[in-house]
Amino acid sequence: MIPRVDAVALIDLAHPDHETARASTRVGATDIGFLTVYNTPIAPQTVADVIATYRRFFHLPAMQKAAVDMAKTGSNRGWGAPGSEQVDPDANPDYKQVFDCGLELDLADPLRALDLPAYAPNIWPDTPEDFAQTLQDYYTQSTRFALDLLCAIADAVGMDGSYFRDKFTRPMALLRGNYYPERPAWATEKDFGIATHTDYGCLTLLATDGSPGLEVRKRGGGWIPVAAPVGEFVINFGEMLDIWTEGLIKATPHRVLGPTSERISVPLFFNPNHDANVAPEGSPGIRAVDHLQARFNETYVHLQSKTG
Numbered sequence: 001m002i003p004r005v006d007a008v009a010l011i012d013l014a015h016p017d018h019e020t021a022r023a024s025t026r027v028g029a030t031d032i033g034f035l036t037v038y039n040t041p042i043a044p045q046t047v048a049d050v051i052a053t054y055r056r057f058f059h060l061p062a063m064q065k066a067a068v069d070m071a072k073t074g075s076n077r078g079w080g081a082p083g084s085e086q087v088d089p090d091a092n093p094d095y096k097q098v099f100d101c102g103l104e105l106d107l108a109d110p111l112r113a114l115d116l117p118a119y120a121p122n123i124w125p126d127t128p129e130d131f132a133q134t135l136q137d138y139y140t141q142s143t144r145f146a147l148d149l150l151c152a153i154a155d156a157v158g159m160d161g162s163y164f165r166d167k168f169t170r171p172m173a174l175l176r177g178n179y180y181p182e183r184p185a186w187a188t189e190k191d192f193g194i195a196t197h198t199d200y201g202c203l204t205l206l207a208t209d210g211s212p213g214l215e216v217r218k219r220g221g222g223w224i225p226v227a228a229p230v231g232e233f234v235i236n237f238g239e240m241l242d243i244w245t246e247g248l249i250k251a252t253p254h255r256v257l258g259p260t261s262e263r264i265s266v267p268l269f270f271n272p273n274h275d276a277n278v279a280p281e282g283s284p285g286i287r288a289v290d291h292l293q294a295r296f297n298e299t300y301v302h303l304q305s306k307t308g
């Protein structure tokens with residue numbers, strides 16, 4: 001039996017095959033649903049630059065950010081203003097701001113013809129000047145790392161990790177910057193930076209600016225605070241992987257109440273190809289794009305109003 005834990009394991013990726021690393025990975029994936037990793041292929045300076053780039057964007061006046069407001073689109077690309085997402089129907093919409101970008105399909109890619117919102121073209125602000133380039137470079141690095149991690153974690157829990165490789169050739173992966181201002185004075189018990197939720201996809205690779213705020217629900221009740229300095233990553237798992245692995249790998253609820261000073265976090269939601277079947281073997285199929293779009297339609301306020 002796997003022991004219940006109260007802290008999130010920290011795993012040294014310089015030595016991923018050590019038995020302690022594998023055992024901690026198993027507990028992180030199959031019990032708590034969260035782990036943290038360091039000594040990764042992504043340099044801490046790269047993460048610091050990405051966070052600084054998002055910070056410059058979020059500090060722009062609202063008028064300038066409104067030029068790339070995702071509420072003007074039918075998808076989730078661009079800036080999400082405060083109140084643009086409601087991840088928990090029992091809470092108020094989150095007061096965080098976000099910026100979302102996704103995979104750039106090649107011009108010749110036949111997937112373009114399907115016109116799926118999950119592969120919508122990115123929209124980029126004029127400033128900061130290096131915004132698109134910095135985020136696209138990070139998107140490339142982080143999706144590569146996320147796939148290797150997912151396969152290694154699947155191996156560590158006794159599955160065949162290589163099974164996942166061809167399910168992520170055109171990932172609906174979404175890179176997000178979360179911007180939490182200081183918790184507003186008007187915030188009530190129904191107001192959160194991000195309210196309690198589970199992520200929708202497979203693996204989330206989360207970088208933060210090092211400040212605390214993230215809390216992970218303990219299976220027996222209560223919350224575990226999780227923080228990671230710049231260069232360490234928090235890893236957690238989403239609903240699709242929970243379904244796909246028949247509950248072996250856990251999608252655990254988490255939240256950010258709201259920090260005492262500004263906080264930035266950068267999740268990569270590593271979602272599979274649109275047509276990946278995330279249903280467990282032998283059950284009716286669930287296309288990844290259908291699960292993802294249903295969750296977007298429930299939680300993005302501008303899509304809620306379109307889909308009723």
Ligand SMILES: O=C(O)CCC(=O)C(=O)O
Binds near residue numbers: 178265
């Ligand atoms: O900001 C964080 O630490 C967590 C953010 C989060 O849970 C999310 O964006 O889904």
Ligand SMILES: [Fe+2]
Binds near residue numbers: 197198254
């Ligand atoms: Fe999350």
